[in-house]
Amino acid sequence: MRFPTRLMRGASAPLGATWDGQGVNFAVFSANAQRIDLCVFDPSGRREVARFELPERTDEVWHGYLPDARPGLLYGYRAYGPYEPLRGHRFNPHKLLIDPYARALHGTLSWSDSLFGYRVNSPRADLSIDRRDSAPAMPKSVVANDAFNWGDDRLPRVPWERTVIMEAHLRGLSMRRGDLLSVERGTFQALSDPRLIDHLLRLGITTLELMPVHAFVRDRFLLERGLTNYWGYNTLAFFAPHAGYLAEGSPHEIRTAVRRLHAAGIEVILDVVYNHTCEGSELGPTLCYRGLDNAVYYRLVPEDERHLINDTGCGNTLNLSHPRVLQMVMDSLRHWALDYHIDGFRFDLCSTLGRESYGFDPFCGFFDVLRQDPVLSTRKLIAEPWDPGPGGYQLGNHPPGFAEWNDRYRDTVRRFWRGDALMRGDLAARLSGSADVFDRRGRHPWASINFITSHDGFTLTDVVSYDRKHNDANGEDGQDGHSENFSTGWGAEGPTDDPAIRAVRDRVRRAMLATLFLSQGTPMLLAGDEFGQTQGGNNNAYCQDNPTTWLDWPLAATHAGHALTAYVARLAALRAAHPSVRGRNYLYGKRETRPGLLDIAWYGPEGHPMTPDAWNDDHGRILGLLRSCADDGGGADTTYLLMNAGDADADCILPPVPGKWTLLLDSTDPGRTATLSDRLAHWTVGAHGVVLLGFTPDARHAKETVDA
Known part of the structure; x- marks a missing residue:
């Protein structure tokens, strides 16, 4: 196109580059730029072909209009202003800046000292x-032009109490799928494949949680080690997808995948990262926010504005207390x-988003704006x-409307099945939705995202296979990752060939999975745990873009992989079929669903209600x-869950x-067929085992359901 000599005035809203059919309006915020x-740039992105000064500034938004410009145009900004790091200002017009509202990026970042606003290795540093x-x-x-034919797409809107989440890395999910074209593996096109969607459906997954897909930067220090930022928690652009996840470069690949998943x-x-950016500390590069207005976009140390507050552990903290930064986050969402x-x-390090200058506040601007x-x-x-x-651990303190990752659930379940003493009381709280943590301000059990494993830590197979982490491949001398994994x-x-050890590991793994799906709260399964994925003991595989982290689909195709996958699918089906298992409301044992039958009760192996002495028994491993909850037919769904974390089988007397009782599940013998027994008095629970029994009342008692 032929360019004019100057831009037209344009408009200050919306922010970003907006095509109206006749040209493009550019608007970018900076309070302190001059x-x-x-x-x-030309279509290759290598040559600058025109430069225009934005002609207008309205309410600290700089703007201009380029007639005849079309989608696909490549551009960037240069910001002029004071370079005064001691006052928090780091303007440097020699540095090209991406648009914070860019909806797509062309090309990749090529690490060079020129990316830094200061002279690298200078005695005066920054x-x-x-x-x-x-x-x-x-x-x-x-x-960009976001027009897309969505057809009859509708959000599934799965009720929280029926939600089953799988956490997955988009690339790792399909890199080892031999039935996909190589160009599709690791991309949204693979996520659109019916075979992958069918796998999720077989498992009873209702909700797929993807690790970061925003455009991110691969850290320089990792590339120099021959590694890379695999997880993607290093965002460059909050509106643009990561180009490596698009097989043909079109964002419509994401929309197609979403539409097909919704159809299923x-x-x-x-998983979104609005707590920090890839620009790091004051010694990091100048790529966008730092160059546009460092003193606004980031929280600065009040007494020393040269330095950035690092509440995130990543060098900087976005300043969501500023209305324009908060607006950017909301516009991105x-x-x-x-x-x-x-x-x-899913908000990464959400405590940071809820922190004002004085600390975490559930009534802060971010939560207030989001909830309304x-x-x-x-x-x-x-x-x-x-x-x-400081004060960053805020489990249970987020406002209504939020669910929260519950690490107390993870640690308790791991410790109970490891055989630790005095875990039954805490396990009881986790099984019943962690009411001690979340039952406030009208919240429900679904607020607890129950998980045993996630991307951050061991896989489930590694939890039962390793006493300690094995992170040597990360190149950090084993100093990274959690040291206490309760594994x-x-x-x-x-790995071992010892059949006895392997048998115990399999039992404990199945018991943990049963615990996850049979607890109140929202279960979250780590992708690959359904067929035995291992990372070789690496509990911080953030930089391993290789078979260490890619899902081992050949393993899933083995007999053992098929069997474990079928077992997980059965657990999900049991959860869906039994309201007493998934429980929409907290249960406190204060309401009868039938005469003499409370909504929740805890028993020891002798069939007696748990007493304070029993809860405090160091040797207790059976619970x-x-x-009992109302079902959809107006009756009551009643189940009895028995858990034996001991090393020996246990004969347990059932409640009178x-x-x-109908056998719904025996984790030690998953293939066991259901049995029906009249007036069954006891049941043997295998070592490291979980048994779920379903209850059918006598005909006389079936008519005596208490009105809920």
Whole structure:
């Protein structure tokens, strides 16, 4: 196209690059810049072909209009202003900046010292200034057109109490799928494949939670080690997808995948990182936010504005207390919710987002704006309720409407099945939805995201195979990753041919899975745990983009993999079929569902209700849980869960209730057929085993259901 000599005035809203059919409006926020230039590049992104000064500034938004410009145009910004690090200002017009609202990026970041606003290795460090042009090393922003034919797409809107989440890494999910084209593996096109969707459906997964898919940067120090940022918690652009996840480069691949998952009734949740950016500390590169207005976009140390507050452990913290930064985050969320039909979001280090200058506040601006938003308040919202900053552990303190990753559930379940003493009391709380943590302000059991494993830590197979982490491949001398994993190898470290050890590991793994699916709260399964995925004992595989982290689909095709997958599918089906298992409301044993039958009761192996002495018994490894809830037919669904974390089989006396028990599950013998017994008095629970029994009352008692 032929370019004019100057831009037209344009408009200050919306922010970003907006095509109206006749040209493109550019609008970018900066409170402290003195001038901002728009740089236009040729289609290759290598040559700057035009530069315009944004002609207008309205309410601290710089804007201009380029007539005849079209989608696909490549551009970037240069911001002029004071370079005064001691006052928090780091303007450097020699550095090309991406648009914070860019909806697509062209090219990849090529690490170079020119990307830094200061002279790397200068004795004055970041107080120096670097005047080299960074454009050759920078990706370019792309003017995008989000039009897409969604047809009859509808959000599945799965009720929280019926939600079963799988956490997955988009690339790792399909890299070892031999039945896919190589160009599709690791991309959204693979996620669209019916065979992958069928696998999720067989497992009873209702909601797929994807690790970060926003455009992110691969850390320089990792690339120098021959590694890479695999997890993606290093965001460069909050509106643009990561180009490596698009087989043909089109964002419509994401929309197609979402539409097909929705057609199958499966929701899509994105793991989003709004607590920090990839620009790191004051010694990091100048790529976007730092160059546009470092003193606004980031929280600065009040007494020393040269330095950034590092509540995230990643070098910087986004300043969500500023209205324009908060607006950017909300605009990004709405973009993904409306333009990509995303069903919800999991907020990485959510305590950071809820922290004002004085500390964490559940009534802070971020939570208030999010909860009243007519779009975002209707999506599933999940918090990672901690960060490394002061007072950062906030489990249970997020506002209503949020679910939270419950690490207390993870640790308790691991410790109970490892055989630790005095775990029955805490396990009881976790099985019943962690009411001690979440039952406040009208919240429900689904607020507890129950998980035993996640991307951060061991896989389930590794939890039962290793006493300690094995992270040597990360190149950090084993200093990274958690040291206390509440795991055990049951007599060996790692793989073993010992049949006895392998048998115990299999039993404990099945028991843990049963615990996860048979607890109140929202279960979250780590992708691959359904067929025995291992990372070789690496509990911090953030930099391993290789078969260490890619799902081992050949393993899934083995007899053992098929059997475990079928077992997980059965657990999900049991959960869906029994309201007493998934429990929408907290149960406190204060309401009868039938005469003499409370909604929840705890028993020891002798068939007696648990007493304080029993709860405090160091040697107690057996726990019985009776739950009874209203079902859809107006009656009551009653189940009895028996758990034996001991090394020997245990004969357990059943509660004295009038009726029949049906065997629904025996984790030590998954293939065992259901049996029906009248007036059954006891049941043998195998070592490291879980048994679930269903209850059918006598005909006389069946008519005596108490009105809920």
